[in-house]
């Protein structure tokens with residue numbers, strides 16, 4: 691398989707899952723600042739121009755954290771990345787969708803000025819402030835919902851997603867509420883997470 695990714699981006703979550711599952715893959719780095727995600731060859735794989743994109747062994751491409759992680763979990767059931775019980779699985783998806791859709795898609799996307807939120811000067815400042823408010827509000831809600839330890843108790847596809855937004859918060863100096871801070875510390879203890887961060891150039 692080929693993973694189209696950028697170090698320290700949301701693709702870190704999929705990178706963690708692939709390494710947790712010990713799946714062989716090639717990493718293809720896409721520079722968003724250089725506009726590589728808008729080149730015709732990349733748009734042919736992912737017309738949204740977003741990362742991650744995972745190209746499967748049969749050549750099909752799969753996009754978006756939620757879709758890729760769901761496929762990985764279903765394809766490798768013994769890794770128990772998504773519970774068999776329907777309600778428990780729905781709880782994982784509830785956290786995952788909030789993290790990817792709101793914390794990243796609404797909050798950090800405004801802070802990073804990505805995904806069509808681009809604006810300069812004062813407008814850019816106001817967008818970033820709005821993004822920060824959205825992140826803080828979503829973090830406060832997640833803090834009331836997280837289990838002790840991993841997001842819903844056992845390690846699941848929600849955890850690497852929560853990790854990548856916690857990592858961004860850490861890098862930007864956005865404080866994590868207590869349960870998120872404990873989750874972030876727990877994730878950073880996982881050998882795979884430590885290896886992935888090293889591979890992506892972080893110490």
Ligand SMILES: N[C@@H](CCC(=O)N[C@@H](CS)C(=O)NCC(=O)O)C(=O)O
Pocket residue numbers: 699700701722727738739740741742753754755756790795804805806
């Ligand atoms: N919902 C998508 C969002 C992916 C996303 O926004 N990725 C960012 C990088 S972290 C990106 O590709 N930004 C460039 C763009 O959208 O032009 C997913 O989960 O994969």
